[in-house]
């Protein structure tokens with residue numbers, strides 16, 4: 047048990063489910079919604095040195111434990127939600143900016159290249175951390191640099207994309223690194239092309255993903271040379287359930303959570319899918335989802 051965190055910017059025992067797309071999980075011991083870097087520093091300075099700290103973006107790639115998170119959850123609001131398209135085509139965005147909004151802001155200024163973000167409901171910070179991507183592109187291809195604060199030292203630096211270690215749905219960043227903002231490179235594009243590309247992306251998502259459900263996108267990373275969805279489908283696991291969690295019947299690499307589902311249901315289903323795919327193919331799937339807080343066992347399955 048660590049010492050107390052007292053700050054006017056911090057609330058105690060705040061339910062986190064509503065801040066995630068799965069809509070499950072317990073409370074954060076502390077939650078701070080900060081408007082700028084000064085507030086972020088003030089909260090970190092008030093926190094006991096051994097208190098775990100985690101930045102939550104739009105919660106579209108996480109499962110929060112039913113027990114919650116025994117530490118400080120930070121959400122970036124205020125100036126972190128600003129986006130600006132420069133005359134040079136460089137788009138500057140705070141880490142809290144939603145990716146579809148980022149893409150639309152660029153398109154409204156006649157700039158293209160970020161359309162693949164339209165179907166990804168994460169934030170700029172989450173995209174940098176996860177190297178989010180889709181439709182043949184990823185964050186590494188469009189990012190110029192990111193402004194990052196390392197929590198223990200509080201140092202802030204601008205890190206060029208090459209130094210972020212971005213790989214397939216991964217980066218060299220750890221939970222100690224807070225992405226504060228990022229700059230993206232765009233290309234000139236005519237409105238008709240952007241419009242048809244956006245419609246195409248929306249259509250593809252509608253046809254291939256269980257829209258309108260509680261999910262967190264792809265559960266597992268694709269193993270080299272194949273897709274996790276195909277392996278799960280071929281193992282006959284579409285529709286497999288644990289409590290209120292189910293393998294989507296539309297896209298086998300999506301889990302959907304019904305009303306009343308728990309984080310434990312999702313954890314157990316992820317483990318069960320992993321075990322059954324491994325038994326059928328010898329391939330051990332690696333989760334793309336991030337589990338926040340305490341779960342039984344070190345990893346699902």
Ligand SMILES: Cc1cc2nc3c(=O)[nH]c(=O)nc-3n(C[C@H](O)[C@H](O)[C@H](O)COP(=O)(O)OP(=O)(O)OC[C@H]3O[C@@H](n4cnc5c(N)ncnc54)[C@H](O)[C@@H]3O)c2cc1C
Nearest residue numbers: 103104105106107168169171172173178179180225262263
């Ligand atoms: C319907 C749906 C479709 C999806 N499709 C795709 C897709 O096509 N491609 C894809 O890549 N992903 C997809 N995802 C997953 C998800 O949107 C991405 O992984 C996204 O990048 C996560 O961003 P987030 O802000 O929601 O991060 P969160 O889920 O809030 O957090 C994910 C991780 O990033 C960290 N993080 C968040 N913000 C910051 C920050 N500012 N600084 C440091 N660390 C931070 C968190 O601590 C956590 O470790 C999809 C999800 C859904 C629900």
